[in-house]
Amino acid sequence: MGGSTAISMTGQYGMRLLGATFRAALIEFAAEKLNVPEAELTTANSTVMHAASGKSATYGELAADAASRTLQTAPTLKTAATFTIIGTSPQRHDIPRKVTGEAIYGIDFTLPEMRIATIMAAPVRGGALLSVDEAPALAISGVEQVIKLDHEVAVVAKGYWPAIQGLRALSPKFSDAGLAGISTASIYEQQETLLQPGTGSVNAVGTVHAS
């Protein structure tokens, strides 16, 4: 089960089970690789260790080969006494950079001579760009180009601010794609009409077989 309830519902057990399953596969492969008995192996800090010989292998070194193994369906789970993370409140890795403004989001990314484009689509699905006077946008300092597409108009500029201003300056004319007459009232009316007996099929998909 996914989504925001995953961990609180079944996830805590599910994650433990998955972790234990992969851990078992890593130990199994490590036993062969290090040539030591599986029962003498322990794990900590993403490493499989053999205390008696001092041999060890990291999960990263074992992962590719261990991934091809048949996984156990009922691995031994860690006991609560050996938990190192569950029950603690570790700091999130992303927060320090976010609260200091250092984190780079998509809008913050830049390259030398990079240009920014803003785009406006037809307000109605299927609406076509009929005409647009480019001049008001091109008159703004930093705006370089107005691009006309089938259903949208875009402005390319040296930065976000001129690109935003350029788009605002345009008054594009879009077609209504023949949908200008549609309203909440007209949709209800259409539904009422279709609900009347004898109006036939609205949408035929698939085949019903008599059993």
Next chain:
Amino acid sequence: MSTQLSVNGQIFDTDVDPSTPLLWVLREQMALTGTKFGCGIGACGACTVHADGQATRSCQIALGDVAGQSITTIEGLGSVSTKLHALQEA
């Protein structure tokens, strides 16, 4: 026409059109991208900075209106290596 600001304690001179929103001066002229462009209408608060100590929506205020003022952005609030501001710590 040149406009002078103090941003995070540094004096900054710019020839940008004084009608440009402070947000874009910070982000595009000074590369201080910690101040974000969110809604663009002063509602969400992602662009908030301090202008002479007052919380200000930088997308809604023109450069010319804060000329000579002291601006503090999130980059100037505190850092992990020195000391985080109480707000960042929270």
